[in-house]
Amino acid sequence: MGTTQLESVPEPKYWHLKTVLTExxxxxxxxGEILPNERDLAARFGVARATLRQALEQLELEGRLQRRRGVGTTVAPPRMGVSVGTEQHVWPGGPGDAWQSVDCTEAAPPAAVADILETGRDEPVHTVRRTRMSHGQPVAAELLYVPASSVPDLSAIDAPAGAAHARALLRELHRLELEGQDSAVELGSARADDAKELDRLPGAPVLVVTTRYVAGARTAALSVATYRADTCRLTFGDSGGVEIHHPHRHAS
Incomplete structure (x- = not known):
């Protein structure tokens, strides 16, 4: 059988422009600096505005740019490191936890969550909603599912609803001895509720980190955290992995 050689495919014009814009x-x-408007940028680089938009959209997807309502297109901060697979086991809400509690409700969880928690599919569980910010922007939203059996004394605590109730639940969870935790990461698309919290459009790429917390030889809590894929990078191990910094400097 003969062999064939693929002809070289020319680089799309917008892709070359993306490289120039990156430099x-x-x-x-x-x-945080606002870029000039599209008309000025297209004139500077000698391209059509449609080509410029393609390049800007690619840079936004890669996390180099952010489009902010009422502001314009700005230079994005470096990606926030998300530690996954670290050997250090800690409960949510522990020392150094960067998450902010928003509220706490009690309802039946999704069927897949109920199966992991080994609760009845119609059995209500506590659901803590938390957010994570970086440089004043939302970068992640979390749903922490906790069965009533993990926090049996919570009903006796006089804590109002909302964030205060969520913090009280986390304090009760810390009474358990954490035996271990495991995490899984997958690429997904932002659902309508996630998109609203993360200030993204529905369908935007996200990283979904699912963490199972084990105590008493059972799943004591389950976290489903949705991170903006354009602002986060994953780190593995206690050291946090390799850091990559973009200069983001002004020309002299």
Whole structure:
């Protein structure tokens, strides 16, 4: 059988422009700085505005740019490290936890969650909703599912609803001896509720990190955290992995 050789495919014009824009971001702009409008940028680089938009959309997807309502297109901060697979086991809400509690409700969880928690599919569980911010922007939203059996004394605590009730539940959870935890990561698309919390459009790429907390040889809690894929990077191990920094400096 004969062999064939694929002809070289020319680089799309917008892709070349993306490379040029990346170099400009590194040498001329600072984090948070607003880019010139599309008309001026297209004129500067000698391209059609449609080509420019494709390049800007790719840079936004890669986390180099952010489009903020009422502000414009700005240079994004470095991606936030998300530690996955670390050997250090800690309960949510422990020392150094960067999450902010929003509220706490009690309802039947999704069927897949109920199966992991080994609760009845119609059995209510506590659901703590938390958010994580970076540089003033929401970067992650979490749903922490906790069965009533993990916090049996919670009903005796006089804590109002909302964030205070969520914090009280986390304190009760810390009474258990954490035996271990395991995490899984997958790429997904933002659902309508996630998109609203993360200030993204529905369908935007997200990283879904599911963490199971084990105490008393059973799943004591389950976290489903949704991270913006354009602002986060995963780190493995206690050291946090390799750091990559973009200069984001002004030209002298």
């Amino acid at each position: 400009a971001l590194d040498s001329e702009f600072s984090v």
